[in-house]
Amino acid sequence: MIRVGITGSKGFIGYHLYQTLALYKQEFTLIEFDRTFFDDNRSLDEFVSSSDVIVHLAALNRHNNPQFIYETNTSLVKILIASLERTGSKAHLIISSSTQEERDNLYGKSKKEGRLLLSEWANQSSGSLSGLVIPNVFGPFGHPNYNSVIATFCHQIASDVTPTIDVDGELKLIYVGELVEEIINVIRKNDNTHELIIPCTAEAKVSEILSLLQYFRKLYQDDGEIPVLVNDFEHKLFNTYRCYMDLTSYFPKKFLQHADNRGAFVEIARQGIPGQTSFSTTFPGITRGNHFHTRKIERFAVIKGKALIQLRRIGSEEVHDFYLSGDEPAYVDMPIWYTHNIKNIGEDILYTIFWINEPFDSNDPDTYFEIV
Numbered sequence: 001m002i003r004v005g006i007t008g009s010k011g012f013i014g015y016h017l018y019q020t021l022a023l024y025k026q027e028f029t030l031i032e033f034d035r036t037f038f039d040d041n042r043s044l045d046e047f048v049s050s051s052d053v054i055v056h057l058a059a060l061n062r063h064n065n066p067q068f069i070y071e072t073n074t075s076l077v078k079i080l081i082a083s084l085e086r087t088g089s090k091a092h093l094i095i096s097s098s099t100q101e102e103r104d105n106l107y108g109k110s111k112k113e114g115r116l117l118l119s120e121w122a123n124q125s126s127g128s129l130s131g132l133v134i135p136n137v138f139g140p141f142g143h144p145n146y147n148s149v150i151a152t153f154c155h156q157i158a159s160d161v162t163p164t165i166d167v168d169g170e171l172k173l174i175y176v177g178e179l180v181e182e183i184i185n186v187i188r189k190n191d192n193t194h195e196l197i198i199p200c201t202a203e204a205k206v207s208e209i210l211s212l213l214q215y216f217r218k219l220y221q222d223d224g225e226i227p228v229l230v231n232d233f234e235h236k237l238f239n240t241y242r243c244y245m246d247l248t249s250y251f252p253k254k255f256l257q258h259a260d261n262r263g264a265f266v267e268i269a270r271q272g273i274p275g276q277t278s279f280s281t282t283f284p285g286i287t288r289g290n291h292f293h294t295r296k297i298e299r300f301a302v303i304k305g306k307a308l309i310q311l312r313r314i315g316s317e318e319v320h321d322f323y324l325s326g327d328e329p330a331y332v333d334m335p336i337w338y339t340h341n342i343k344n345i346g347e348d349i350l351y352t353i354f355w356i357n358e359p360f361d362s363n364d365p366d367t368y369f370e371i372v
Contacts (some may be wrong), residue, residue, distance in 0.1 A: 139176030
């Protein structure tokens with residue numbers, strides 16, 4: 001078992017790294033971290049001593065005073081190095097730096113200096129260091145006006161705020177899940193590259209990203225359609241956008257019924273991408289699901305009976321309850337990283353149609369069980 005400690009585990013990248021490592025319970029043990037450790041030598045030393053690998057993600061991205069950003073970020077690295085020296089740690093250190101290293105700003109300067117300080121520690125202590133130089137990161141749960149322009153745009157568009165573009169530059173991007181895969185590979189290889197350039201996986205102008213997000217808003221959030229997603233980047237961007245919607249106010253989404261003297265007709269899903277459609281019956285009192293996905297797009301449509309659909313974001317205790325009835329057929333879509341279930345709360349059999357964007361593959365199920 002590899003014991004992994006993550007500074008900044010509650011932040012954007014830290015959250016995704018922590019939750020992904022937690023899926024590999026036979027390979028990794030997670031050492032808990034709290035930001036107060038930087039103010040408490042005893043707690044920090046215990047954290048450092050307990051870790052085989054330390055991923056240093058704790059940093060300040062934005063502040064009104066750039067000098068404060070610089071001083072904070074370099075100070076955190078120096079405090080960590082002092083603990084490494086006090087404990088005689090030989091841990092594998094991984095630090096996240098940024099492609100802004102070469103830009104003329106104090107944030108980039110702080111990230112580069114932090115990487116170089118840890119490089120000096122590694123050389124003097126015979127420790128190992130992976131100094132990751134990372135492009136712009138996007139993905140679910142980034143903080144708007146802080147982590148990325150994509151987080152800001154997603155939040156604004158989903159909340160009916162019109163975004164503005166200050167500079168329509170070309171962005172080199174990496175999805176947070178792809179970055180996490182890179183970090184895990186570095187951990188497994190015990191890489192000792194002090195300047196490791198992480199390549200971008202997509203490039204797009206700011207205006208192109210904004211246009212795509214507005215397209216998702218119109219087709220999906222307004223009209224209920226799954227949009228055409230022409231490549232992996234658009235798939236990841238769409239899943240990112242869905243996580244910024246206000247689930248409680250949006251779902252359950254009632255279907256438009258076309259009724260006449262013959263009965264009713266309801267369109268379940270109109271999608272621009274292929275997928276798999278399934279049908280289930282559920283007996284009264286039975287619960288299905290209690291699992292989550294990290295990439296799949298999934299829809300639960302209740303067409304007969306009464307159901308309770310529950311969602312909970314992984315790492316959170318907040319549960320979203322949605323009550324549906326076949327008397328007014330409706331659906332709930334499952335955001336990624338939300339564990340979910342469906343329970344028959346009626347007295348009759350529950351009829352549900354499930355749509356998901358990819359056929360089930362037992363060798364790559366992207367299905368992780370966790371009780372809501």
